Amino acid sequence: MTRLLLRWLLFVLPLGLMAAAAPPLAITDVTVIDVVRGERVGPRTVLVRNGRIVAIDEPATAVIQPGMRRIDGRGLYLAPGLVDMHVHLFNNSSGRPPNEWAFPLFVANGVTGVREMRSEPAEIAQEQQWRRAVEEGKLIAPRVLAAGVAVAGPDAAAARQRVRIAKAAGADFIKVFSEVPDSSWRVILSEAAKVGLSVCGHVPAQVRLLTAARAGQRTDEHLMQAYEACSTKESDLLAARQRLRGEALIGLRDTQEREILQTFSQSRCEELAAKLARIGQTQVPTLVLPWSEANRSKSNPLLDSRWRFLRTDEQARWKRILAANDDAELARERWEVSRKIVHAFHAAKVPILAGTDTPMPLVYPGFSLHEEMELLADCGFTPAEALRAATIGPAEFLGLSADNGSVAVGKRADLLLLQGDPLAQVENLRRIRAVVLSGRLLLPRDLGISTEAPLR
Numbered sequence: 001m002t003r004l005l006l007r008w009l010l011f012v013l014p015l016g017l018m019a020a021a022a023p024p025l026a027i028t029d030v031t032v033i034d035v036v037r038g039e040r041v042g043p044r045t046v047l048v049r050n051g052r053i054v055a056i057d058e059p060a061t062a063v064i065q066p067g068m069r070r071i072d073g074r075g076l077y078l079a080p081g082l083v084d085m086h087v088h089l090f091n092n093s094s095g096r097p098p099n100e101w102a103f104p105l106f107v108a109n110g111v112t113g114v115r116e117m118r119s120e121p122a123e124i125a126q127e128q129q130w131r132r133a134v135e136e137g138k139l140i141a142p143r144v145l146a147a148g149v150a151v152a153g154p155d156a157a158a159a160r161q162r163v164r165i166a167k168a169a170g171a172d173f174i175k176v177f178s179e180v181p182d183s184s185w186r187v188i189l190s191e192a193a194k195v196g197l198s199v200c201g202h203v204p205a206q207v208r209l210l211t212a213a214r215a216g217q218r219t220d221e222h223l224m225q226a227y228e229a230c231s232t233k234e235s236d237l238l239a240a241r242q243r244l245r246g247e248a249l250i251g252l253r254d255t256q257e258r259e260i261l262q263t264f265s266q267s268r269c270e271e272l273a274a275k276l277a278r279i280g281q282t283q284v285p286t287l288v289l290p291w292s293e294a295n296r297s298k299s300n301p302l303l304d305s306r307w308r309f310l311r312t313d314e315q316a317r318w319k320r321i322l323a324a325n326d327d328a329e330l331a332r333e334r335w336e337v338s339r340k341i342v343h344a345f346h347a348a349k350v351p352i353l354a355g356t357d358t359p360m361p362l363v364y365p366g367f368s369l370h371e372e373m374e375l376l377a378d379c380g381f382t383p384a385e386a387l388r389a390a391t392i393g394p395a396e397f398l399g400l401s402a403d404n405g406s407v408a409v410g411k412r413a414d415l416l417l418l419q420g421d422p423l424a425q426v427e428n429l430r431r432i433r434a435v436v437l438s439g440r441l442l443l444p445r446d447l448g449i450s451t452e453a454p455l456r
């Protein structure tokens with residue numbers, strides 16, 4: 001996509017943005033994408049003022065006031081900005097600065113909202129400051145719609161205390177990881193419920209996916225423990241993990257992976273899907289992660305045109321990780337099973353949202369959300385369903401649908417102006433003509449935006 005748009009965002013726009021309040025906008029004669037119904041509506045004239053959508057009218061009756069900036073929407077489609085439900089903006093384990101380099105990449109790709117998956121309590125204030133700066137037009141970045149603080153244990157008292165610290169700092173949810181022991185995980189769930197926070201993240205390596213769903217863990221990310229749950233050996237595999245802790249636990253899980261994948265059972269997977277759908281636990285499968293791993297040998301990442309967008313410390317990290325592990329066959333098997341699982345989950349109507357885990361190696365900020373939606377389409381999602389998984393779905397999940405997630409009067413003006421119909425094919429979401437962020441039009445002057453070819 002959008003190399004020109006990106007260059008424009010990176011170098012030209014910030015200066016102009018700082019200067020003055022954004023003029024109100026009138027996007028005329030545009031086809032509005034109603035993501036809730038999965039329908040095209042229009043033509044309509046959409047008015048934007050002070051960061052909000054203030055009117056959506058038939059062109060003949062729309063009142064365009066003097067001073068409004070007119071954008072000719074003929075032949076174009078207006079969709080809500082996209083939300084990536086699984087991103088990392090901080091580098092706490094390596095101590096590197098936050099991933100602010102990723103901000104313009106998100107926005108140029110139409111990602112106007114993100115869910116941050118591993119903040120330290122002290123970083124919540126930084127996220128709130130970014131949010132304000134985006135509102136005020138001082139920063140081109142996606143809105144941090146929710147931020148989670150990781151809680152691990154190691155023991156019950158420490159877990160409890162960390163949940164309280166997270167709450168006091170303003171966390172939106174608690175994130176759990178694979179290595180959290182079963183006993184601590186139960187403490188985290190009950191303590192989080194007491195302070196009014198949900199628990200999201202990896203279903204821990206000692207816990208069955210259905211157990212976690214029934215106990216109220218609100219999401220499972222990366223299909224963690226779904227692979228096990230679809231294996232005919234689930235009970236034995238999990239039994240062997242019960243006494244282990246930390247690295248030993250994760251080490252055994254990783255050693256078991258080939259067997260887990262090779263004992264995949266379609267019928268077990270479908271039974272699991274039906275039960276999960278009844279319970280309603282949300283899945284954020286981050287398909288782009290196993291897909292990238294399975295396909296990485298096909299291209300040299302250093303030759304990827306997006307490589308230069310990475311900050312140099314990030315390039316170094318990717319190189320290090322990519323050099324360290326490359327079991328191509330295992331990666332292919334993991335991808336094939338991931339696909340089958342998401343296919344079965346979708347068919348059973350398990351709630352699924354679009355997230356990427358960017359910036360994991362090969363998972364580029366912004367770009368990867370398009371890949372994720374295209375992969376969801378490969379798993380049976382209609383274009384409207386894939387679009388919902390990155391717009392109104394996240395907004396409803398986060399309790400923010402009064403302000404976000406669709407093109408509707410009163411909502412935030414975080415919008416995509418597209419050259420192709422995203423309900424015809426999800427790849428058209430890459431054909432971004434302009435982005436509206438907090439009511440500000442981000443439009444390349446020469447409109448010569450080249451669009452990247454779809455994945456397949």
Ligand SMILES: [Zn+2]
Nearest residue numbers: 086088117357
């Ligand atoms: Zn993650």
